[in-house]
Amino acid sequence: MASVFDQERAAMSAARVDLLLISQMVERGARVLDVGCGDGELLRLLAETRDVDARGIELSQRGVNDCVAKGLFVVQGDADTDLVDYPDDAFDYVILSQTLQATRQPRRVLEQMLRIGRRAIVSFPNFGHWRIRWQLATKGRMPVTKNLSYSWYDTPNIHFCTIRDFVALTEEIDARIERAVALDSAGASVGVSAPWWVWNMFGEQAVFVLERGRKG
């Protein structure tokens, strides 16, 4: 088991723990759409280690061109506007990795993801982490951390949320949480059986696997 993990880690050009975690949540041979796939790091990891039918959408042309040059199937597009073009149930997994907070309409994007995919996997930075709360409380300034290094005026991240906010949104859109993982600043999982408030305090980022609820 350790050797598979090492092999997968070696396949990544830069170790982003959430990507590795996400890749392990996807079964072999699945149809996957990565929304906001950047330079294709996760898609390549999925294609090489999980043999998935990997597709991507990326806003930046630079990212798209890099992906296509790597032989990945990626189109230039916008998570906010272009998911409506995909048919229902087109994918087994629709992934939104570290992009939710940069969308204009996060709720709409999540709803679309759950329409076109059987499952949605969402990873995002937790704005409820104690370090962020501490900065805001003590300095009275918008927090700037190692992972969230933008100043308030030039950040692409316009819709930050906390883990508890996200859980509340899943209830509002009638999504079922199949699995959730919170990662601390070292990339280790926060205690699996810990209550939400512990995750919300100590999770620096979170990864959720969602399914459509009964009504959906």
Add this chain to the structure above:
Amino acid sequence: MSSFAAADDVRLREVHAPQSEVAHFGPDQPLQMDAGVNLAPFTIAYQTYGALNAAKSNAVLICHALTGDQHVANVHPVTGKPGWWEIMVGPGRPIDTDRYFVICSNVLGGCMGTTGPASINPATGRPWGLDLPVVTIRDMVRAQAMLIDRLGIDQLFCVVGGSMGGMQVLQWAASYPQRVFSALPIAAAARHSSQNIAFHEVGRQAVMADPDWRGGRYFDHGVRPLKGLSVARMAAHITYLSDEALQRKFGRKLQNRAAPTFSFDADFQIESYLRHQGSSFVERFDANSYLYVTRAMDYFDIAEDYGSLASAFKGTKTRFCVVSFTSDWLFPTSESRAVVHALNAGGAPVSFVEVETDKGHDAFLLDEPDLFAAMRGFLDSAARARGLMGAR
């Protein structure tokens, strides 16, 4: 005048007895045209590069643009210039002739050896002129499919082309999805827009307004509508470039003079450049062919033919890479995006690259690093999927 006449002899030789491979199709193999006519006999002139592998799985069909021809990667027999896509096609190039068997045929309606209005109508022994049925993009592709049959190739590894060539790529994917493993339409569209039809109509009217056009029977009078065809080319050439590129290259610079002459000479460099484009074009191209091939583009509308763009590509297994250019206002990115949306809706594997350049529509013929990187990435991954990597 005599050198022009000599060049015209070479041009006519290429119409009737081209320095290319030629496939003849007799009365037993008519081409069923959209105009409702069975064309027979007819001829396709084509070039090949590289070698077909034993499995016949490495064939790449290149579809040429409006005024292109089959001479992709060899010296042009009329102009003596290098092939129109030599930077893209050859050993070690993105379309690698060490790996692929590359085919390019002159389109139906053309004037480089494939049957067109300058070819001899067997019923009269004289050139077809306007008696040739009007040709469509689908007719061109049907004719190419008959050539591919003749070459014994079941499935093409890739069909690739820019502009009108890209239209043919899309038509191939719609008409023969099982015969196209991968498709690479560049600077193309699934239909010709109103504006594009308008530009073509200006060009055709310029040809037909030339007194030497003689109702399309100029060859019976020993003349050619050179002025009209030249003006058509000048007008069209502007649409292949961009305002920004023209400004950068020519600006308001004067041609070999210090001050304007207060006349209608070609004072400006851009005027001189366009005149040169016009006069060199008429040396190698037939005026009636220009009418036929522009008309074929005008009639092109895949959504109209199939009910919708999505249904044209429904259930396709073909791998697509769609490419557009930011400064192309003739076939703008929005047209390529419409194709990509339709392919996505059908679940087709598709990549879409918009290359940033100020060189306009003609960028597909030029050394654009992002275009080359995308084509290499797409073709290499398709070659891996087809088991062609490292194979010859």
